[in-house]
Amino acid sequence: MGITPMAEGLGPARRWAVAGMAIAIAWSLYQSGLGRQPIVNWGGMPQFGQFFRAGLRPDISGEFLALMGRAAGVTFAYAVCGTVLSLGLGFVGGVLSSEVWWRTLWPRRPWAGRPLWVTVRAVLAVPRAIHELIWGLIFINLLGLDPLVAVLAIAVPFGAIVAKVFSEILDETPPEPLTALGMAGVPPIQALLYGLLPQALPNLLSYSFYRFECSLRSSAVLGLIGAGGLGYEMLLSLQSLRYEQLWTAFYTLIVLNGAVDTWSALVRRQLGLTSRLALNLRTGQAAPAAGESAEHPNAAIAPDPAEFSVALPWGWLSAGLHRGLLPLSAFGVAIAIPLCFWSLRLDWGQLWTAQTFQRLTEMGRMGQPPALTLEQVSTLARDASQTVAMSILAIALAGVGGIVFSFPAAQTFLMPGGVLRPVATSSGGAWVAAIALVATRLVLLISRAVPAPIWALVFLYILFPGLVPGAIALAIHNFGILGRLMAEANENLDDRPVRALRSLGASSAGVVLYGLLPQNLGGFMAYTLYRWEVCLRETVIVGLVGAGGLGRLMTEQLSSFDYAGLALTLGVFVGLTLGVDLISAGLRRALRS
Amino acid sequence: MTFESPIFELRQVSRTFGQVSALTDVSVMIHAQERVALLGPSGAGKSTLLNLLNGAIAPTAGEVRILGHEVRRLSPRQLRQVQRHIGRVYQQHHLVTNLSVIHNLNAGNLGRWPLWKAALSLVWPQEVATAAKALAQVGIPEKLYARTDRLSGGQQQRVALARVLVQDPIAILADEPIASVDPARSQELMNLLRDLCERTGKTLVVSLHDVAVARSHCDRILGLRQGRIAFDLPTAQVTDAHIRDLYVL
Structure with a gap:
């Protein structure tokens, strides 16, 4: 699984899956308005800096x-x-x-x-x-x-x-x-x-x-x-x-x-x-x-x-x-x-x-979906596509970041005796590897420990509200989770092929490209696609703090007690989640073929 | 324990899987305390026959009687009552490998035990004496509390046999029990199986690839070829010609 060799090696299902993902990412980038409208709010820079400086003196x-x-x-x-x-x-x-x-x-x-x-x-x-x-x-x-x-x-x-x-x-x-x-x-x-x-x-x-x-x-x-x-x-x-x-x-x-x-x-x-x-x-x-x-x-x-x-x-x-x-x-x-x-x-x-029962019946009564107006439909469609685009951007960033970090964060790679250092050459190198290991794991830990909405609020200082800050916040949080999962996958790798490559004199980069990625890429893609479903659900929570998409719409509806609208939005959201669930399962199947 | 009626009775039984017919028009009677070997090339229907004998599958046509009960007339509950008296040893053992041996042995008791006792036994093993005795009979008494996946293949096979002893059935069905064991151990295992059946008066039906073992350990040989019975004779009357015809390509 997971070998991505020359084009003729790809089955048709796989080729479609890869093409589909590329198109989806391009479409999401277009949706984000990158290059079409201002994204960065330079005015918020001082506050952003202030925020990070505070990290040194809690x-x-x-x-x-x-x-x-x-x-x-x-x-x-x-x-x-x-x-x-x-x-x-x-x-x-x-x-x-x-x-x-x-x-x-x-x-x-x-x-x-x-x-x-x-x-x-x-x-x-x-x-x-x-x-x-x-x-x-x-x-x-x-x-x-x-x-x-x-x-x-x-x-x-x-x-x-x-x-x-x-x-x-x-x-x-x-x-x-x-x-x-x-x-x-x-x-x-x-x-x-x-x-x-x-x-x-x-x-x-x-x-x-x-x-x-x-x-x-x-x-x-x-x-x-x-x-x-x-x-x-x-x-x-x-x-x-x-x-x-x-x-x-x-x-x-x-x-x-x-x-x-x-x-x-x-x-x-x-x-x-x-x-x-x-x-x-x-x-x-x-x-x-x-x-x-x-x-x-x-x-x-x-x-x-x-x-x-x-x-x-x-x-x-x-x-x-x-x-x-x-x-x-x-x-x-x-x-x-x-x-x-x-x-x-x-x-x-x-x-x-x-009282609980009374509130429940009240919510049920008020939550009757209204007759749809054309305007509502277009709002919902716009926000839904924003939500999907946000989740795609976020998961693409998180997936790439996770793959890159998964190698130094795996115990069995750079450490002496690991697959990239079959023999301990010098003790100094061991400390560098240990520091790289601890540092990458710390970055991953911080990324996943801080809730995504907090990341979103922080990025809203320097980014205009919309899809991009939400996507970045979700990307950071999910990167922390994916990186850890992938590092574990790396640690559990069958290392015999890798050691064979090493012993014929391949460089570290060569070992990664020919020995490690081919074995694990399929698994990494599967993790990433699986996490995409989770990511879509999470778009709501960054939306709640103003990062766009259906989440923002829900916040508005909640604060104005518009339960009917809320029920409708939730319905759309459940539909989207189930759709993404199906697409993700289909893609994983196609990539396995 | 002797039964007036046969232990197993098949009358004109056929079994098909989709388009493929595995057994065609088979009639056999097996009486108490017989030791029957099933011989035949791969795909002759040996496993299908064993599956019919413990009610794992129902015939497509004809009648299967186990201990006098017509299988297709039994409710699931009644079928279970009958199946408790038929023990089976699988080639792949089918043990729960991450449980200790004692629990795998006690699995033989589950047909009799109520749910509470089964659950309790996983925490606090019940009827240890019975299990220990069965394990001693197959020759590895010291492994009672070992984890099953720490045992060798041969030892696991013995645990599977001891589980059948704990179950204490009237008949034992064994599906190629020595197919993956070396010659010395297969002799030992077959001796064990024969002696246990002789001593406790159990009926044995065993499918085999090894003609010599069938001759030395069973008193009746049933030759199967292409889903039909080629011959069904006491061991002494089976000639080399019978065997040759059975395996000819």
């Missing part, structure tokens, strides 16, 4: 740090509660929308379950298409400002996303042991419990960790609509132009994200899991079972991980953590979950009060 007064600590606690608690609920919902939904569940339940009528799982999948597509922030706004209208809003705003859309991924994992798990048990007269649920779940569990767990990382980022974004936590503090600081405080919040968020990402990576490695998202690629290869990943093809040749850790200043620490990590993590999770639920004091009764 507010570190004790009082403010205590405030940050509490805010970080709230953000963390939202993420934990949201993740727990979304995993619960997602597991149930995932089982119900998986083919294998219905086939096991009714082994003699394999067709009977089909309408059921297709229906469950279709129903779950709607909550998935709407961004957490929009869910948050809806729940705020229903429940008022309540911690429940943030938790539900994460749980509902993430539950639907988890359900989709879990059902794919279950369906792609080798079914032979399950079938064997079924044929020995074991009832369906017991057969699933012994024959399927244990095999799927490593992948399910691995994805759950990834979801927690996502929840943490979303929980910060939800603060922006008033749900409290770090996002809320950021918004207050930004609105009152206290950049020093804003940077303190940034640093807190970066530390929090970095800690969670590192912990998740360590635990996953300990469990013998290499990639979180391998299944989302739907590359047609079965996901590696736990047993296989232990015998990874390059395990025998790849330098021992301990070799790398010698060069890292924290190497001894990670080695020390090795043994205690899993029990400690299990213990920590068992403590953290009840603690987070308790600390938020969630009032579930809120959901069943007469």
Whole structure:
């Protein structure tokens, strides 16, 4: 997969896919108005500079740090509660929308379950298409400002996303042991419990960790609509132009994200899991079972991980953590979950009060879509095309940036003993490589830890409102996420072909072009296309801060209580998301062919 | 345990997959405690026959009776009741490799266990004595708590056999159990299978490629060719000519 040789090597489907993507990017650039209208607002330069200079002197007064600590606690608690609920919902939904569940339940009528799982999948597509922030706004209208809003705003859309991924994992798990048990007269649920779940569990767990990382980022974004936590503090600081405080919040968020990402990576490695998202690629290869990943093809040749850790200043620490990590993590999770639920004091009764019900019916009544005027249609069409263009520009930038950064950010490349440095030549080089590794990883961490709307607000100082600042903000955020995923893919690469190239005297550039990219480019494209769907959903949140597209329209409709218009916009948005979902899946299939 | 009626009974059974007919007009009776070898070239219908014998598939025409029950008349629940008494050993083992051996053995109990007990056993293994005994019978008692994917292929095959022992069926179906094992180990494994069936009075139906093993370990040989029965004779009466005709191109 992923080899892009001479034109005759490209199948027709692939050629169309590549041409289609090029045209889409060109069209998006035209839409952005680059070269046709002023983009950069030079007047905002001083403020932009002021903002970045503040990064060097954040507010570190004790009082403010205590405030940050509490805010970080709230953000963390939202993420934990949201993740727990979304995993619960997602597991149930995932089982119900998986083919294998219905086939096991009714082994003699394999067709009977089909309408059921297709229906469950279709129903779950709607909550998935709407961004957490929009869910948050809806729940705020229903429940008022309540911690429940943030938790539900994460749980509902993430539950639907988890359900989709879990059902794919279950369906792609080798079914032979399950079938064997079924044929020995074991009832369906017991057969699933012994024959399927244990095999799927490593992948399910691995994805759950990834979801927690996502929840943490979303929980910060939800603060922006008033749900409290770090996002809320950021918004207050930004609105009152206290950049020093804003940077303190940034640093807190970066530390929090970095800690969670590192912990998740360590635990996953300990469990013998290499990639979180391998299944989302739907590359047609079965996901590696736990047993296989232990015998990874390059395990025998790849330098021992301990070799790398010698060069890292924290190497001894990670080695020390090795043994205690899993029990400690299990213990920590068992403590953290009840603690987070308790600390938020969630009032579930809120959901069943007469007032909530009354607001719901009111929203339903006011949300009746109106008769469409021609003007509305043209506004919607214009904003929808802006939204799509924004998502395309953003993901193209993020994808290219991610690929470039994924090489220095991978542990197995520049470090001594890595594929680009088969033998440690000098200790000085090792330090340069270590610094490059840490620096690129830090850039990626900062990019993804800071919420996209904050990036958008910052770029609105020097860019005129419109598509470009939104696209750049989304690009930076997604670049941070993609770069990390791709670096992991690089680390998991089968390095035998690469070492063979090296030993015949190829230069580093030659190794990258002939050994690395051909193996991984297909996977990188798949990640990028998969992330495009997410990017489209996120256009709404940068739109909310004035960066154009359907998001801006929604903000206007929300502030004028135009629920009818809002329902219409949401409908268009769901349609767009599903469309992008289909196109992205089609492109991924075409690129595989 | 002896049955008046045959364990398996096939009457004029045919099975097609789409346009391809895998078995045509097959009639066989297998009685309790028989050891039957299925011989025949690849694609002769051996696997299809085994799949019919445990109700994994239904015949396209004709009648399949397992322990006296007509398969197509059974509800899924009743079919499961019947299938509990038919154990099967697969060439690819079909074990859950990231569970420890004890859980793979206890999977043989799942037809009898209620859900709560099955779930509990994953945390706190139940009926360990039965499982340990079965594992001792196949010769690797020390592997009870080992992770299954840490075992060699031959050891996994033994675990699969021990799982069938835990299931304690009336008949065992084995699909090319020695196809991927070296000659010394295949002798050992077949001895084990024969002895277990003899000692516990189980019926054995085993598909094989190795004619010598069929002769030495089974008392009846069923030759299949192009989906039809070429011969069905006691081992002593099978001649080299029979075998030659079976495999001739």
